[in-house]
């Protein structure tokens with residue numbers, strides 16, 4: 001541990017995060033600590049700000065200072081930070097003893113295997129360290145603890161997950177946990193088991209998210225996780241969205257009397273769905289298990305686009321292809337969703353992209369030796385080598401470095417990054433895409449236009465929001481495996497006016513387009529009544545509106 005203790009704790013990255021703003025610290029401490037006798041743990045206390053709020057809360061509840069030293073416990077890895085925390089505690093009249101300077105995962109180690117029923121409250125803001133930055137000795141201990149709890153940590157496991165699980169194991173039977181957690185908790189795959197663990201371990205869970213980023217200086221989106229082992233009011237889960245931390249005080253009052261939590265699904269699902277109302281969640285659950293719904297992956301395979309290794313060498317506009325003598329040695333390429341205005345990528349679209357001078361050519365050199373290349377290609381390849389393109393990670397691992405592999409052209413493109421709504425685009429020609437756009441091959445490629453048409457409906461749009469993930473900038477991202485899970489109402493015999501849909505899409509008239517498809521697919525074929533069909537649209541609008549409305553700016557002061 002010594003080398004970690006001597007490492008530079010001023011490095012935020014090394015420590016894995018930023019300190020909690022005062023308003024959040026106060027809120028967490030007030031919610032988690034209920035009586036003057038409560039014991040409280042802060043597992044990664046830094047300079048002790050959250051712990052100070054815990055102490056203030058106990059004092060306000062009537063705990064005498066001499067007892068607080070026995071009831072409050074902070075743990076901090078770095079000596080310099082722990083000393084700041086001790087000074088803070090001394091200023092409050094609390095003796096040094098309540099700060100342990102050590103790795104949280106070795107704190108009380110002998111008791112980890114036991115039920116660890118020790119603290120009535122946990123408050124915290126754990127470090128955010130990816131696998132490789134998470135020091136091995138700590139990680140080994142942390143993973144052992146997670147395994148004790150029935151989880152299977154992996155190379156994707158971030159330190160905050162381990163802190164959360166271990167801290168939860170430290171609670172008494174009536175314990176409450178209040179933590180600042182990365183918003184990833186709601187949606188990332190690597191937190192899947194953690195969501196299921198929390199659902200099993202706690203009776204009631206409330207997650208507070210913010211429309212504005214609440215930590216100055218970082219773009220990381222965070223949520224507040226409030227988890228109760230024995231629910232004060234009722235069991236279930238809720239995800240609540242506030243504008244920013246100024247709204248916390250107001251919310252605290254509502255929180256005390258709140259009812260109607262949503263019943264929690266114990267499967268390892270994403271929690272983004274809990275932004276919805278109970279009837280909306282029920283409708284999605286019914287749709288998911290509807291016998292007439294198909295998973296997109298049953299119709300075809302979703303793959304990433306071409307990974308060139310250096311797009312600014314391999315991806316070119318028309319003018320450069322001509323100037324460098326590369327005509328005949330490129331493939332049509334789509335690299336941006338704006339290059340796909342309709343539901344089919346037509347010759348006219350491709351011509352328009354060429355004329356507009358956008359990056360729409362992929363250099364497609366054969367895997368032959370340099371000597372066999374025509375002079376103009378040799379010249380371009382040499383220019384690449386002068387610019388060290390061949391030394392890049394991808395290029396240096398293939399032979400010859402200038403021959404990009406797997407440039408196959410798909411039946412359809414699928415947007416990977418989604419602004420308003422997800423889209424599939426038929427690709428009748430030879431075009432391929434870079435990895436900003438997925439490539440789809442259908443098992444029955446003659447069905448492509450019907451599938452592309454059927455993809456546009458409110459049910460599929462709603463599920464894309466629930467199954468994908470969104471980050472601070474408001475963009476929704478769908479990975480291939482997530483896309484393959486999306487439900488789609490596909491019926492060979494459905495009557496979808498493909499040309500009209502394409503025209504509507506090009507005119508950006510999505511509501512008209514959805515009116516047509518929803519009536520045919522969700523109404524006629526799946527048998528949902530008009531109000532349910534409308535509700536799918538409401539769900540999609542609600543979730544996409546929430547995502548797009550999030551502003552990447554810091555909190556109001």
Ligand SMILES: C[S@@+](CC[C@H](N)C(=O)[O-])C[C@H]1O[C@@H](n2cnc3c(N)ncnc32)[C@H](O)[C@@H]1O
Pocket residue numbers: 009015016017018019020043044045046047048049050075076077078081102103104105124125126127128138
């Ligand atoms: C995100 S900061 C939060 C600090 C404090 N909880 C707050 O909210 O202001 C995370 C803290 O965890 C500490 N830390 C990192 N690894 C730790 C470990 N293995 N055990 C205990 N503390 C650790 C860091 O030094 C840092 O102070």
